Amino acid sequence: MLGRLLTRLYSHLLKLYPDRFLDEFGEEMGDVFALALSGLDDSRTPPATRRVKMARLFFREVCYFPPAYLDARRYQVSLGAGETHAGRASYGEGEVTEAWVGRRAPWGEALIGALPFLLFGLAYLTPGLSKLEAAVSDGWATTHNLVSILWLKWLELYLYEPAFQLPPRIDALPFPFLTLGGLGVILFETAFILLVLLRPARPLLALAGVGFHMGNQLFLHISFTSLMVAYVSLGDWTAMGRGLYRWFKRRELVVLYDGGCRLCRRTVALLKAADLFDQLVPVAGFSQDPGRGRYAVVTDEMLARDLHVVDGERVGRLRMDRGSNTAAVAACLADALTAGVANRPHAVPECRGFASLRPS
Amino acid sequence: MFNQDLPVDEEVPPGLTPLREPTLFILLALSKGRKHGYAILKDVEALSEGRVVLSTGTLYGALARLLEQGVVRKSTDDSGGDSSGSKSRSGSGGIRVRKYYELTQFGHRVLEVEINRLSTILAMAGRGLGEQGI
Numbered sequence: 001m002l003g004r005l006l007t008r009l010y011s012h013l014l015k016l017y018p019d020r021f022l023d024e025f026g027e028e029m030g031d032v033f034a035l036a037l038s039g040l041d042d043s044r045t046p047p048a049t050r051r052v053k054m055a056r057l058f059f060r061e062v063c064y065f066p067p068a069y070l071d072a073r074r075y076q077v078s079l080g081a082g083e084t085h086a087g088r089a090s091y092g093e094g095e096v097t098e099a100w101v102g103r104r105a106p107w108g109e110a111l112i113g114a115l116p117f118l119l120f121g122l123a124y125l126t127p128g129l130s131k132l133e134a135a136v137s138d139g140w141a142t143t144h145n146l147v148s149i150l151w152l153k154w155l156e157l158y159l160y161e162p163a164f165q166l167p168p169r170i171d172a173l174p175f176p177f178l179t180l181g182g183l184g185v186i187l188f189e190t191a192f193i194l195l196v197l198l199r200p201a202r203p204l205l206a207l208a209g210v211g212f213h214m215g216n217q218l219f220l221h222i223s224f225t226s227l228m229v230a231y232v233s234l235g236d237w238t239a240m241g242r243g244l245y246r247w248f249k250r251r252e253l254v255v256l257y258d259g260g261c262r263l264c265r266r267t268v269a270l271l272k273a274a275d276l277f278d279q280l281v282p283v284a285g286f287s288q289d290p291g292r293g294r295y296a297v298v299t300d301e302m303l304a305r306d307l308h309v310v311d312g313e314r315v316g317r318l319r320m321d322r323g324s325n326t327a328a329v330a331a332c333l334a335d336a337l338t339a340g341v342a343n344r345p346h347a348v349p350e351c352r353g354f355a356s357l358r359p360s
Numbered sequence: 361m362f363n364q365d366l367p368v369d370e371e372v373p374p375g376l377t378p379l380r381e382p383t384l385f386i387l388l389a390l391s392k393g394r395k396h397g398y399a400i401l402k403d404v405e406a407l408s409e410g411r412v413v414l415s416t417g418t419l420y421g422a423l424a425r426l427l428e429q430g431v432v433r434k435s436t437d438d439s440g441g442d443s444s445g446s447k448s449r450s451g452s453g454g455i456r457v458r459k460y461y462e463l464t465q466f467g468h469r470v471l472e473v474e475i476n477r478l479s480t481i482l483a484m485a486g487r488g489l490g491e492q493g494i
Binding site for chain 2: 017021024025028029031032033035036039060061063064065067068069070071072074075
């Protein structure tokens with residue numbers, strides 16, 4: 001019974017890992033966890049001890065989730081767009097050699113990316129810890145104390161603003177309601193800084209945060225208008241942009257690149273990061289990328305020399321060697337992107353060198 | 361699968377060592393031969409005498425990094441010695457092929473460099489303590 005529950009909870013925990021990491025290791029992780037659980041199923045162990053051990057096993061997974069998530073995220077980022085590990089590995093020795101040369105994303109970069117969210121989290125952590133301390137030492141979260149706080153606040157508001165009308169009488173609700181609310185506030189404020197580091201949790205946090213502040217406004221007339229504006233940063237605007245793109249069905253731009261070339265992978269990763277409307281479709285050469293077969297007319301040898309762009313029926317080359325004009329390449333890609341969104345012809349001269357794509 | 365290993369005389373690049381403790385124990389577990397995830401987990405616990413107990417997240421996060429660095433490789437075929445068999449029963453009851461991990465030649469070299477590094481430190485510490493008569 002407990003084993004089944006923990007296996008189910010673990011499968012939910014697994015879903016929080018990045019997609020490509022999950023594709024590569026998700027099944028194995030599920031199997032290993034199930035094996036570890038069944039390893040505890042020893043008839044000689046008293047049931048209570050067994051249950052504690054099982055719970056501890058799951059608790060360990062939860063505790064080590066944040067660093068493991070960062071490892072998984074780094075793995076996903078370093079894979080680049082459209083690649084899988086098996087796909088890259090087929091490239092052979094070159095890939096292995098390249099794999100260890102300064103491949104790990106530095107912690108500094110990850111920290112810089114997380115910094116705005118950590119600062120946001122700190123705004124909650126301090127009052128959260130303060131309430132936690134007060135709850136432990138002075139019973140802050142008890143119904144009696146919370147009712148006192150409500151009454152005091154209402155009295156202040158009443159004296160300050162004679163026209164003020166009392167909010168709904170939450171002080172008259174049954175016993176556990178306010179205590180649960182108080183504990184919920186402590187949990188929300190202290191856990192916010194950790195949860196905000198997980199991208200999938202951010203929209204939910206924004207909803208919970210707005211709800212929390214609206215509740216404060218309604219019951220205590222405390223408005224956090226300036227903080228509520230900050231919740232805009234928790235929206236997944238890229239996902240929304242991509243949703244819009246799919247909605248309008250704009251044309252896509254296929255970028256064929258050498259999957260074994262670090263510079264090309266990083267370039268494509270940068271372009272994908274800026275691709276708000278999800279218009280770029282990266283396809284890796286020298287790999288088992290499933291989309292590769294559609295563009296067999298652009299051979300791997302061609303990709304070893306140039307990055308190629310396929311726009312509908314036309315294919316163009318973008319030189320990426322040492323003598324290439326980076327500004328022209330960037331301008332061309334920007335032009336191709338905007339042309340795709342606006343459904344207009346290409347304006348930048350460098351992009352007019354597209355030849356017709358004639359699949360062989 | 362990686363087609364070829366790095367030559368053993370290849371220098372271990374800076375930044376790869378020192379290894380973190382869980383990573384070192386994972387490599388030590390794999391130095392005895394190829395293993396699947398659960399066997400690595402149990403071996404690490406046994407080798408460290410219960411001091412290092414890995415979560416699956418830590419294990420696979422580390423394996424992902426080691427695969428990337430070319431230190432370990434993954435295989436799914438059932439050749440090679442592992443008495444526990446090569447198939448596992450999935451949570452949903454289906455049979456799926458078990459995946460194995462093993463050290464590459466480069467991985468052996470990394471482990472050797474790390475063990476040498478630790479031995480040097482230990483020897484230096486021993487000498488230092490000896491001079492103080494401890």
